[in-house]
Amino acid sequence: xxQEKVDYKIIRxxxxxxxxxxxxxxxxxxxxxITDEILADKEKQEKLDYGNKLAxxxxxxxxxxxxxxxKSGWLKFLSSCVYSWIELETGKKITKFNLKESWIVRxxxxxxxxxxxxxxxxxxAGFLKLPKSFGDHKQKKTNTSYSGGYxxxxxx
Numbered sequence: 470x471x472q473e474k475v476d477y478k479i480i481r482x483x484x485x486x487x488x489x490x491x492x493x494x495x496x497x498x499x500x501x502x503i504t505d506e507i508l509a510d511k512e513k514q515e516k517l518d519y520g521n522k523l524a525x526x527x528x529x530x531x532x533x534x535x536x537x538x539x540k541s542g543w544l545k546f547l548s549s550c551v552y553s554w555i556e557l558e559t560g561k562k563i564t565k566f567n568l569k570e571s572w573i574v575r576x577x578x579x580x581x582x583x584x585x586x587x588x589x590x591x592x593x594a595g596f597l598k599l600p601k602s603f604g605d606h607k608q609k610k611t612n613t614s615y616s617g618g619y620x621x622x623x624x625x
Contacts, residue, residue, distance in 0.1 A: 488554040499541045500597055504573050525582035529575040
């Protein structure tokens with residue numbers, strides 16, 4: 470299978486830079502399929518749901534095991550992004566990447582996930598699925614297209 474080209478953008482609006490990258494379709498599909506499999510198994514769903522232990526008021530936050538992160542390609546993708554970003558920003562190469570934890574957050578209308586900090590040096594948010602109406606209604610944004618498949622990394 471040919472490797473998909475990864476497009477990224479470094480945003481420097483304020484403070485630390487943000488590394489914005491399009492998640493490859495194959496990886497996006499893999500993560501969405503894993504989520505669907507978890508949601509189809511009530512026992513697995515309950516075991517992996519950490520929503521009541523984390524920041525905010527979100528229906529479900531499903532912890533991805535290290536095995537799932539490796540098998541899906543998520544770990545390789547994240548490490549590749551971090552290596553590239555740090556080298557572009559600092560001119561230095563990192564020698565080790567360690568993923569502490571990764572989650573699939575299922576957030577619905579009227580739920581919130583406040584700004585919060587994680588331990589470690591880098592935190593990120595990847596968007597796997599967004600409703601077709603995202604950006605409509607109250608926001609009235611007509612010149613912006615929203616879709617799933619983006620990862621944004623912030624160095625703290």
